[in-house]
Amino acid sequence: MIQRVTYKIGDNELVLETGKLAKQANGSIYAQYAGSAVLATVCASSSSQEGLDYVPLTVDYNEKYYAAGKIPGGFIKREGRPKDKEVLVSRLIDRPMRPLFEKSFGRDIQIVPTCISSDMTNPPDILAVIASSAAVTISDIPFHGPVAAARIAYIDGGYVINPTFEQIENAEMEIVVAGTAEGITMVEGGAHEVSEEVMLGALDKAEEFIKIMCGLQNDLRALCGKEKLPLNPVKVELLNADSIKAEAYPRLSEALFVKGKFERRDACDAVKTDLSAKYAEQLKDEVQSKLFNALFEDMEYTILRTTILEKGVRVDGRGTEDIRDITCDIDVLPYPHGSAVFTRGETQALAVCTLGTVFDEQIYDDIEGDRRENFILHYNFPPYSVGEVGRMGTGRREIGHGYLARRSLEPMVPSREAFPYTVRVVSEILESNGSSSMASVCGGTLSMLHAGVPMKKPVAGIAMGLITDGEKYAVLSDILGEEDHLGDMDFKVAGTEEGITGFQMDIKIAGVSTEIMSKALAQAKRGRLHILGIMNKTISKPSAEISKYAPRIETMKIETDKIGALIGPGGKNIKAISEKYSVTINTENDGTVTIYGKNAKCALGAKEAIKGIVEDPEVGRIYDGVVKRIMDFGAFIEILPGKEGLCHISKLSRTRIANVSDVVKEGQKIPVKLLEVDKMGRLNLSYVDALGEDAN
Template identity: 45%
Template sequence: MKIQVSREIAGRTLTLTTGQIAKQASGAVILQYGETTVFVASQTGPARPGQDFFPLTCDYRERYAAAGKFPGGFLKRESRPSTREILTSRLTDRPIRPLFPEGYIDELQIQANVLSYDGENDPDVLSINAASASLCISPVPFNGPIGAVRVGLVDGEFILMPTIEQIKVSSLDLIVAGTKESILMIEGFGDQIPEDQMVDALMFGHRAVVELCDLQEELRSKAGVTPFKFVAPPVNPFLAIVREEAAEKIRASRQNIKKSERSSATAAVRDELMAKYFPAGKDVLEDGRSKAQLKEAFHSVDNQVCRELTLSGHRLDGRSFNDLRQIECMVDVIPRVHGSALFTRGETQSLATVVLGSVRDAQKVDSIIEESAESFYLHYNFPSYSVGEVRPIRGPGRREIGHGALAQRSVERVMPKKEDFPYTVRVISDITESNGSSSMASVCSATLSLMAAGVPITQPVAGISIGLVKEGDKYATLTDIIGDEDHFGDMDFKVAGSQKGITGIQLDLKNDGINEEIIRKTLDQARTARRELLRTMLTTIRRPRPELPESAPRIVSIKIDPEKIGMVIGPSGKMIRAIQEESGTQVDIVDDGTVTIAGPNKEACSMALARIEAMTEEIKVGRVYTGKVNSIKDFGAFVEIAPGKDGLLHISELSDGYVKSVTDVVKIGDMIEVKVIAVDDQNRVKLSRKALLAAKAPAPAEDVDDDDDEDAEE
């Protein structure tokens, strides 16, 4: 039976429908907003034998047909997920995952498919709402619903669920998700947004989140679905034993500055306990208790001990709640690349490299939204050695793509405008050591390497992560969390920005949400830490270098009349190829008339630029050109004063004296200076050489009186 509910959100109708398609799925919902439609199916299944974690999988896919398009390239079928699809899958996963009870380990898969796209309403945030709605009507212990909205900022006013066109001019692109009571997930990027304004934007969005949660509850009620009752698994039989015998030893082992020593000491406590209850070769005791249960119990007690230590005022590495780890910054650490930097914060280290290229190096992006080209992109790599592990080298995973996108969009807001800096910029962040918040270390290393490369960023940016440990009403927020604090804590709140404000923000939670008080405290703490970071970074390099490195290509850009693009290209590309071959440059032209010239040095670019300027500028009376004699007639010569543009040099204008034959003065191929003396209604150009000769002729000698001559003789 088809069940449908609707509500007006930001002036457009949002509709949820179930019972119409995919009836064998655990839960299936169609969400329509405007004419953008997203279908989400949730499917649950039994846990696999020996499984000890919650295997939630979220997948989001966009079919080009949804926008009336075909996939680009040779294959006309979508294959691996795009970066946008991966990022949206992560957006869907992050606010949903914390709302399942501890101990629930059944298989759960959420699949989102964009059925239609209207060109106005982005389906990414809609998939989060549809996923939540599908879970609300599924036989799973989901403690939702949750809602998600996008918030924009145009002319100082917040906009709920802005359209694609509004986002293009918005100084903020913020997605906020949560329950009726609290916020669960934040992902946003802005033009150095002040902290207070960012909090206001979050609260503005959360008011609409409440409406979306109400709508999903209405759907669940109409569908006659009651919330699933989850029966918690039996208490681990080793839990009390581990607390009694190992809690104090764990507490002592965890208080060590170095990650490796801390981990080794805790592992020794665990191994001692394992050896006591499970001698070599034994995995199960006579009463049925297993080694796996002991490991699980040890992990639970270890986690609780770390939380108790933190709430009592003792961080694992000895810092206070507001302290940063030691910061070290270096630039120019790698030769030949156009810029490089090494940023180290405690035991987290990022090595960044910058390469500058031309417009042809831009990353082409095709999606159902639009086709575009990114002139700035940041790639993040997380090799296994950075955490002392061994694993095969594969392509970038979801985590690497997500962290790279976060760092890229956080730095992107301070990149120079294309017209001021017509380079394509690629930053690579290699995490060479990791112990907490490597994505924010990438923001710092990227900033340093860009300034070292001479990229004129408008402001330096830095990033920091704030953690949280919360038990009841008691909580502690932790500046610059380490890996263990991220693991046992409740929050990873990443904030990047300049001294002026926030450029990037991302919140991941493990609990059921945070309130406005915690958000404000976190952002204030992050601002203090960010400014301290920037002060340290700027002692290494104060501002972007005024000149690009010698190894970097030289690029200049001009704007021409779009109607003259064909003139520059020439028939079958003849003209533009000639310019490139003669100057040794690479010339690219886009439809709006922007011409970008890339070459090995400034001289080569200047040569090509002069040719194009001469070709496209208006021929003006009185200007002097150096032109080539292309043909000779009885009545004069035709001189090419600009590529593809000839003027007539009449025989009477060849010289200031009598000329019997044109060839007496010039020959084909000669380079001569001429002056434009007229341009008629049909754009025909008349030239003169005589006018220049007259201007260069020496002034006649003045008459001298005879008396003066006599005086001179005396």
């Protein structure tokens, strides 16, 4: 039986419908708003595993080209591996939903939201979040939802809920907020230096919409929701739990405060090893072993949080607002165009900036349409950064962290018109213990400034954390990996001295009050300014010159009626210049000429050659000419590409000569002075006048 619920947003209705499509899934929702539609399904495996310490959830958002009436470009006409955008939307759905599943359910869960219609006006990602949550909500899979999301844009001093693509382009700030009816659990977005107050206002607007969407899903569940499947909790308890805890707790209370990431981990592992040896016979049982490990994590969780809340002391000895030591180095690599190493405590990023031409731009072929980006940021997290052995490659985490760093820096990257280069930043994480994405923002700024990119302002980022017991709370600046893992919030803020440019927050509790958010934003601003101050001591302005190894791009404006002369018959002139100087030349209809050379010498040489073609010969000016033809009465000399003049035999020497070839030869380069341009446009040249009074 088909069931549906609707809600009017602006001129269109948001529709959630079930019972018609994909009926064999545990839950299926067809969601539509205007011309955009998403089909979201959820399935759970039939078998359950006991004692899992994680939720085996997979979210696979995908977009079909047919949704926008397109056929995939390239040789292969089938949709292939997930594009970065699809990975990012999958993470957008996964992050707020994952904490609301029960680990004790023990079954593999797969959510597949598919964009099957796109009007290329309304983004489908928010629809995908709502549809995915609704599919789980009405299914038989246990879920502490529903979840909803809203996109908020700040445009001309006002907030717009779920803006169109065009409105997003013109927004000063654009964030995606997700949460439950109880509160916000995730925020992600970028901005052009907005204030903390503007950010808080956007969160309030989003929360209103989220509550409405959660209510809509509950209405649908009331109509057709399935009875939930049973959980599969561990039915046994850890034997000797009290004895193990009594012996381990005081030792862990000391081990957790050993200085140094690996030293601290070794100290904790030593306690665990001693206890596991003492209870080795008991721990031969797999379930007992899992419960033993869970007890140790619970003890670490309690010790870390209690010490922070009661004493204000963190595991590395810092206070709640203290930031680890920071060092910044630039010009660390000899050949790349810009390089920097940013180190904050035990997190280190090598950021490398490469300058390219328009031909190096990133081309995207999405269902919204083709587009190009001249700023690219790639983030790599090799396993050695945490002292481990593992597979190399780009996973969802790398794509997500790189996207956050790119969004944080992008508002301060100059426009194509101001700096006609393609800029690629690569962040190689060499060490990691807390917020490598924000280290990438800081390192990216340093490397771009070193490369000579005229950034509008430097950008820095900081990761904040939260510990709360429901009554007391502590906001932590510059969190460690342990504080991220055992804390209640991971909150990253990037920006300039003037305002916020990038923002991401994941909350593990029901919600965060406005008081906590205000304190966290204010504390993050102080931390950001502190980091910017240290970075500015190393480099605060772009290098005066770009690297000699970087391509050189020169732009010039010519009269539109000179474009034909520059190109020449069949492209003869422009091809000749390109070959001679090893450059690529691009001309626009408005007379803009862009020259892409492998170095400054090539680009500037080509620029002078183009000036020669498009500029009118100037009487009285001395030109470097090339002898093209020798006649009995003189020599024809090319002074500009395609422009020749006659140097009469009488102007080749101050003494009488019998033959022109006695003075010049074809192909010879000689200076000549333009004496006049006659009524017929002919150029009269003089060799002797170019040589001065002492010439023969």
